[in-house]
Amino acid sequence: MSAVRTPLANHRRIVIKIGSALLVDRKTGLKSRWLEAVCADIAALKAKGIDVLVVSSGAIAMGRTVLDLPSGALKLEESQAAAAVGQIALARAWSESLSRHRIVAGQILLTLGDTEERRRYLNARATINQLLKIGAVPIINENDTVATTEIRYGDNDRLAARVATMTSADLLVLLSDIDGLYTAPPHLDPEARFIEIIPAITPEIEAMAGGAASELSRGGMRTKIDAGKIATGAGCAMIIASGKTDHPLRAIEEGTRSSWFAPSGTPVTARKTWIAGQLQPAGELFVDEGAENALGTGKSLLPAGVRRIEGNFHRGDTVAIIGADGREIARGLAGYDADEARQITGRKSAEIEAILGYAGRAAMVHRDDLVITGSVRKTKKEGRKEDAAHA
Numbered sequence: 001m002s003a004v005r006t007p008l009a010n011h012r013r014i015v016i017k018i019g020s021a022l023l024v025d026r027k028t029g030l031k032s033r034w035l036e037a038v039c040a041d042i043a044a045l046k047a048k049g050i051d052v053l054v055v056s057s058g059a060i061a062m063g064r065t066v067l068d069l070p071s072g073a074l075k076l077e078e079s080q081a082a083a084a085v086g087q088i089a090l091a092r093a094w095s096e097s098l099s100r101h102r103i104v105a106g107q108i109l110l111t112l113g114d115t116e117e118r119r120r121y122l123n124a125r126a127t128i129n130q131l132l133k134i135g136a137v138p139i140i141n142e143n144d145t146v147a148t149t150e151i152r153y154g155d156n157d158r159l160a161a162r163v164a165t166m167t168s169a170d171l172l173v174l175l176s177d178i179d180g181l182y183t184a185p186p187h188l189d190p191e192a193r194f195i196e197i198i199p200a201i202t203p204e205i206e207a208m209a210g211g212a213a214s215e216l217s218r219g220g221m222r223t224k225i226d227a228g229k230i231a232t233g234a235g236c237a238m239i240i241a242s243g244k245t246d247h248p249l250r251a252i253e254e255g256t257r258s259s260w261f262a263p264s265g266t267p268v269t270a271r272k273t274w275i276a277g278q279l280q281p282a283g284e285l286f287v288d289e290g291a292e293n294a295l296g297t298g299k300s301l302l303p304a305g306v307r308r309i310e311g312n313f314h315r316g317d318t319v320a321i322i323g324a325d326g327r328e329i330a331r332g333l334a335g336y337d338a339d340e341a342r343q344i345t346g347r348k349s350a351e352i353e354a355i356l357g358y359a360g361r362a363a364m365v366h367r368d369d370l371v372i373t374g375s376v377r378k379t380k381k382e383g384r385k386e387d388a389a390h391a
């Protein structure tokens with residue numbers, strides 16, 4: 001067993017994400033035998049003192065079978081109605097199956113706003129933590145009945161990663177119909193190689209994520225890698241494993257093939273975790289190489305290093321910072337509204353007062369409000385002098 005692959009029992013708090021296709025059969029509905037087996041696995045983990053949270057998909061799939069809807073894409077209101085019907089059945093199934101092990105289940109339905117807005121995020125976190133404190137297993141899903149396109153996660157992979165970081169879990173297990181990460185989508189490329197250990201999510205790893213998703217589920221490998229970035233950046237390890245066997249958690253313990261993503265060595269603070277996990281940054285700051293170097297060494301982002309700004313954001317909104325080669329390298333809270341930020345783009349911090357008419361902050365994004373989310377080039381070359389002076 002490698003250093004990355006450690007026994008599940010070594011973890012303190014585990015979030016388990018379960019894909020729709022594992023729980024619901026298109027024709028026969030709920031796969032109760034599988035659910036019973038996974039609940040036995042959860043009970044075994046809990047008996048070892050581990051906190052367990054479940055992010056369960058399947059509301060829409062379940063509603064589809066209950067309502068006998070035809071296959072194919074659903075309109076938004078149809079999938080919302082299906083979710084409303086399916087979620088009740090799904091939650092009841094979890095509650096009943098866990099109760100056979102004397103475990104209490106608590107349902108939590110989240111929308112994007114519950115994790116993006118700081119105050120609502122703190123509220124949701126407090127409720128989930130209270131459930132864990134009393135020994136219950138939170139059964140979490142997106143509140144599909146009210147979430148519309150602009151305000152939804154749409155996939156439970158990223159939602160589960162958000163839940164993991166929100167609750168400071170140390171392991172996220174994504175159970176789906178694929179057993180892990182391959183160098184290319186295995187159903188399309190016979191040469192695709194399986195990758196067991198992923199020490200860091202590099203651009204090469206990101207490039208391996210294909211699109212694919214089945215009819216019952218939304219998340220393909222893309223959303224799993226996105227989930228990995230959110231989780232590992234916050235110091236939470238992640239596993240992608242097949243849930244197709246009964247007792248999938250026990251199978252992981254017994255060494256079944258799965259992909260393990262190492263947590264980043266330096267977990268950031270809870271506040272920075274929240275910044276990094278924001279799904280919809282309000283704008284983008286395109287920076288030059290000098291600024292990219294400076295960010296890599298822990299400095300603030302100064303207006304001088306910004307080349308171009310996109311989006312319409314306010315001070316305090318999350319913005320993505322895009323490196324010289326077009327990839328996102330960091331996220332942070334904007335120190336200026338977008339129109340002011342545009343006026344001081346490329347200018348020295350000493351000029352800010354003359355341009356804006358007031359002495360603003362030296363940094364466009366202060367290092368305390370900034371978190372590296374991509375790989376930053378760290379060349380030997382010194383960052384520009386001014387960066388060193390201010391940050």
Ligand code: GLU
Nearest residue numbers: 057058059060155156218
């Ligand atoms: N929230 C959706 C459901 O419960 C599933 C989203 C997903 O498959 O990732 O039906």
